[in-house]
Amino acid sequence: MTPSLGRSANGSPPTLADVAERAGVSRQTVSNAVNNPDLLRADTLARVQLAIDELGYLPNRAARNLRTRASHLIGLRILPAQEGTANATMDRFVHSLVEASREAGYHVLLFTGDPTDPVAGYDDLLRSTAVDAFVVTDTYLGNPQAAWLAGRRAPFVAFGRPWDDPGADHPWVDVDGAAGAELATKHLIGRGHERIAWLGWRKDSFIGEDRRSGWTRAMRAHGFATTGLASRTEDTVASGREASAVLLDEAVPSAFVCASDTLAMGVLHTLAERGLHPGRDVAVVGFDDSMVAQLVPPGLTSVRQPLEEVAVMVVRALEGLLSHPPRRADDVLLTPALTVRGSS
Amino acid sequence: MTPSLGRSANGSPPTLADVAERAGVSRQTVSNAVNNPDLLRADTLARVQLAIDELGYLPNRAARNLRTRASHLIGLRILPAQEGTANATMDRFVHSLVEASREAGYHVLLFTGDPTDPVAGYDDLLRSTAVDAFVVTDTYLGNPQAAWLAGRRAPFVAFGRPWDDPGADHPWVDVDGAAGAELATKHLIGRGHERIAWLGWRKDSFIGEDRRSGWTRAMRAHGFATTGLASRTEDTVASGREASAVLLDEAVPSAFVCASDTLAMGVLHTLAERGLHPGRDVAVVGFDDSMVAQLVPPGLTSVRQPLEEVAVMVVRALEGLLSHPPRRADDVLLTPALTVRGSS
DNA sequence: TTGAAAGCGCTAACAC
DNA sequence: GTGTTAGCGCTTTCAA
Numbered sequence: 001m002t003p004s005l006g007r008s009a010n011g012s013p014p015t016l017a018d019v020a021e022r023a024g025v026s027r028q029t030v031s032n033a034v035n036n037p038d039l040l041r042a043d044t045l046a047r048v049q050l051a052i053d054e055l056g057y058l059p060n061r062a063a064r065n066l067r068t069r070a071s072h073l074i075g076l077r078i079l080p081a082q083e084g085t086a087n088a089t090m091d092r093f094v095h096s097l098v099e100a101s102r103e104a105g106y107h108v109l110l111f112t113g114d115p116t117d118p119v120a121g122y123d124d125l126l127r128s129t130a131v132d133a134f135v136v137t138d139t140y141l142g143n144p145q146a147a148w149l150a151g152r153r154a155p156f157v158a159f160g161r162p163w164d165d166p167g168a169d170h171p172w173v174d175v176d177g178a179a180g181a182e183l184a185t186k187h188l189i190g191r192g193h194e195r196i197a198w199l200g201w202r203k204d205s206f207i208g209e210d211r212r213s214g215w216t217r218a219m220r221a222h223g224f225a226t227t228g229l230a231s232r233t234e235d236t237v238a239s240g241r242e243a244s245a246v247l248l249d250e251a252v253p254s255a256f257v258c259a260s261d262t263l264a265m266g267v268l269h270t271l272a273e274r275g276l277h278p279g280r281d282v283a284v285v286g287f288d289d290s291m292v293a294q295l296v297p298p299g300l301t302s303v304r305q306p307l308e309e310v311a312v313m314v315v316r317a318l319e320g321l322l323s324h325p326p327r328r329a330d331d332v333l334l335t336p337a338l339t340v341r342g343s344s
Numbered sequence: 345m346t347p348s349l350g351r352s353a354n355g356s357p358p359t360l361a362d363v364a365e366r367a368g369v370s371r372q373t374v375s376n377a378v379n380n381p382d383l384l385r386a387d388t389l390a391r392v393q394l395a396i397d398e399l400g401y402l403p404n405r406a407a408r409n410l411r412t413r414a415s416h417l418i419g420l421r422i423l424p425a426q427e428g429t430a431n432a433t434m435d436r437f438v439h440s441l442v443e444a445s446r447e448a449g450y451h452v453l454l455f456t457g458d459p460t461d462p463v464a465g466y467d468d469l470l471r472s473t474a475v476d477a478f479v480v481t482d483t484y485l486g487n488p489q490a491a492w493l494a495g496r497r498a499p500f501v502a503f504g505r506p507w508d509d510p511g512a513d514h515p516w517v518d519v520d521g522a523a524g525a526e527l528a529t530k531h532l533i534g535r536g537h538e539r540i541a542w543l544g545w546r547k548d549s550f551i552g553e554d555r556r557s558g559w560t561r562a563m564r565a566h567g568f569a570t571t572g573l574a575s576r577t578e579d580t581v582a583s584g585r586e587a588s589a590v591l592l593d594e595a596v597p598s599a600f601v602c603a604s605d606t607l608a609m610g611v612l613h614t615l616a617e618r619g620l621h622p623g624r625d626v627a628v629v630g631f632d633d634s635m636v637a638q639l640v641p642p643g644l645t646s647v648r649q650p651l652e653e654v655a656v657m658v659v660r661a662l663e664g665l666l667s668h669p670p671r672r673a674d675d676v677l678l679t680p681a682l683t684v685r686g687s688s
Numbered sequence: 689t690t691g692a693a694a695g696c697g698c699t700a701a702c703a704c
Numbered sequence: 705g706t707g708t709t710a711g712c713g714c715t716t717t718c719a720a
Binding site for chain 2: 012013056057058059060061062063065066069071073078080081083084085088091092094095098099102107108109110111112124126127128129130237262265268269272273290291292294295296297298
């Protein structure tokens with residue numbers, strides 16, 4: 001009787017030796033059949049392949065990892081989800097990264113760490129050679145992990161520019177936030193708005209200032225005033241609500257461009273309180289195209305980051321770093337798109 | 345000069361042999377210091393520990409995995425995110441699972457597979473012994489993966505009851521959807537509502553029918569009619585909008601209990617179109633406590649699944665399965681809670 | 689309490 | 705083209 005697929009007689013998965021015996025060749029020949037098929041004569045390859053299929057053989061990962069000094073695993077640290085915000089960007093990115101990695105033959109290993117220690121978790125994975133490389137996502141607020149990883153000579157690619165260290169020599173992929181905000185502002189200008197307010201993050205956020213510059217650029221290009229029309233606050237609904245209420249009272253904008261969907265939802269709250277209708281009375285554009293933007297009536301126009309593309313480029317850069325010899329991929333700055341909905 | 349932490353002279357991480365040499369003991373003694381410290385004499389242990397710390401030694405995962413036949417990796421398959429729905433339950437669960445796994449010494453390996461083939465991806469990971477076990481999440485709609493994994497004798501724990509196979513003998517953890525819907529309905533009854541509509545999924549969804557039964561139970565317990573007050577539809581905003589419009593016209597409910605936040609958002613769309621205010625004119629309760637529920641004005645009351653607890657119980661069951669000898673943990677049915685917001 | 693030997697399953701290097 | 709040898713770094717067994 002044929003052993004059941006994927007299990008040899010002793011109950012554990014078949015090994016190279018099992019296949020070799022069945023095909024009547026040496027173990028090395030089986031290894032070559034798997035890794036360098038063109039080295040084998042056609043009939044030998046066919047015989048080995050048959051045995052492989054019959055046994056359902058797949059190389060043992062641990063053994064292969066040990067020998068090749070590679071795990072084909074990519075580490076990604078995820079932070080606890082922020083309740084009460086629309087920040088699902090990371091979750092969307094995780095999906096995209098898993099997909100893109102798979103196509104390159106990698107799996108994604110998720111880990112967490114003490115949120116107060118930006119480097120926690122990386123160290124152990126690195127020292128135990130559990131992953132081949134990392135994808136680093138939270139490059140904002142002067143995060144030390146890029147420098148730390150670089151110091152350890154750990155291969156990694158960043159999703160996000162090295163804002164505070166332009167000389168950093170790791171590859172990165174980012175989305176042009178200024179272009180996104182500019183797109184949003186121009187869209188509103190095209191709809192006839194002139195008094196367009198900016199609702200953004202506090203000044204110490206590089207990403208926030210970058211996005212804000214897109215708004216400024218579009219406004220200036222059309223000769224519209226920006227004075228008194230900008231507000232910087234925390235990334236919470238409550239802050240967005242308060243800030244938009246103040247702006248409405250003091251600057252009377254007819255439209256808002258926001259640094260996040262969370263802040264945009266704050267604007268919607270203010271409008272709801274005042275009996276104003278988004279899109280009809282006041283236009284609102286958010287940033288990130290979160291599920292909230294898609295679902296809230298009448299739909300929130302929002303800047304959408306091309307995370308699928310980001311993931312593909314990140315993996316491409318990773319492949320470069322992990323090839324022999326290592327290649328450093330060019331940095332990539334992608335342009336977001338605008339998803340127009342009822343709120344504008 | 346001391347070699348830099350985590351790297352021996354030749355540039356790769358230090359090994360057992362490096363530590364042994366430095367501490368003047370055999371490799372085996374170092375291994376014991378790591379895995380069975382009580383076997384060593386106190387002073388030997390201290391000496392070895394010092395060398396370990398100085399070198400920044402951590403056991404190589406691949407080697408350890410090969411030897412112990414365990415990867416300390418848990419596989420979780422994630423499906424492509426459904427745009428246009430509020431279904432971020434999976435993302436929340438991923439976070440919780442990563443956290444719970446870490447505390448048990450496991451990492452989470454994410455993978456995808458052809459969405460049309462429910463078993464794709466599992467097979468390779470299993471045969472290559474890349475993961476120790478799986479967490480299976482999409483147990484609805486007669487999904488064959490549980491039976492398939494069981495047939496392969498692969499250790500796995502399900503988040504979700506084996507609805508279509510009550511005799512399945514794998515451990516599972518689930519949330520009591522009926523209790524959740526009952527909680528929601530009773531909450532509305534307590535607010536004075538009597539004509540409470542049910543907006544749910546199509547009849548072939550076990551989960552949908554389970555949740556619906558909670559509504560029925562609460563209504564019957566109070567002697568309220570349910571005839572004409574229930575609607576079953578697809579889990580999309582558009583379906584929820586249409587179905588709620590029909591219900592409002594034909595059955596004139598004063599409140600809605602929905603099988604998902606997505607459907608609840610559909611109700612909010614209908615209310616917005618008709619100039620009705622959620623919470624003031626018509627009460628609405630959703631299911632899942634998604635970010636949308638938290639952010640939409642005036643806040644959507646929603647049933648919240650205790651996913652953190654689910655993850656902890658899942659990992660506990662996993663630990664049982666992977667211990668020697670394997671233990672099958674008791675099945676767990678957790679009760680959700682209601683998060684009350686402006687919509688009710 | 690510590691050390692020596694063997695081997696997990698694989699692939700790199702080399703010999704035939 | 706194919707087979708042989710060696711060894712990746714670790715833990716299990718057994719001997720000292």
